[in-house]
Amino acid sequence: MEGNFFTTKLNYMLGWARKYSLFHYPYITACCGMEYMSTVCSHFDLDRFGAGWTRFSPRQSDLIFVVGTITQKLAPVLKTVYEQMTEPKWVVAFGACAVSGGIYDNYAVLQGIDSIIPVDIYIPGCPPRPETVLDAFIKLQEKIQNQEQEWRWKKRKH
């Protein structure tokens, strides 16, 4: 086991803090946005899991929901928005189009956003039901809790 008692505990605490205070940025381009709305609003209520704060600026958010079809023309915009987000940051590909291009296997549509930005959780479905989104969100929280956290004065191996 690596690290001393302090850093492993800090790692755990940071993971715990981060997974319950996700500020998300909705990058919505298509009909999946309806499912996003019902997930976030009071019927399904994403706020129960600690992600109630929707930020409309990438600089204030650390989770981006890419909801809907991303076209080739929109790809640079998505990349820019991702780069504007502050660390640590996570990406959710929401719906079949963001995951793989969906039914749009053609000249205009990006075949999955993972060809331009790294994706943490893929949510399939056209569109996915809110329960699927909540399930994916809990899985993302597990991932955040168990991953290696970064902080400013952390000692790096290299």
Next chain:
Amino acid sequence: MAMEEKKTLKVLKERFQDKIIETSAHFGDDTLLIEKDSFLEIMTFLKGKPWEYNMLLDLTCVDFLGQEPRFEMVYHLLSLPKNHRLRLKVRLSEKDPAIDSLTSMWENANWLEREAYDMFGIHFKGHPDLRRIFMYDGFEGHPLRKDYPLRKRQPRIPLSK
């Protein structure tokens, strides 16, 4: 109303005779297939009195791959004073897919023609700004042509500067 529609086609046929290749009135949709070289002349006539087709509703193209002439331009006109619609078709050959621009008569033809140029590669003579409207700069080919490969992938717009 039905009588009036038949009358429109009849009068146009008499006036332009051999410039009109074909007419049809299917469920009240009056359609004219006209010669390419008298296209602007007929359009100018239709826009003026007495018909007053003063609104260009839509303009698009159809690709009949394997046939000659290959392309068919379709124009939809609406006469607001007479409340009557008319569809005009013009066939364009594969070698020279060019037709006169309507931008001098209708402002909205500008973007519609840019769309037809982007998707089908039709050249509009006299268009003030004929460049792509949907696809990005550097995109090659015209994606709605039937011979454009379905799964062809092209280099994207550069992601970062």
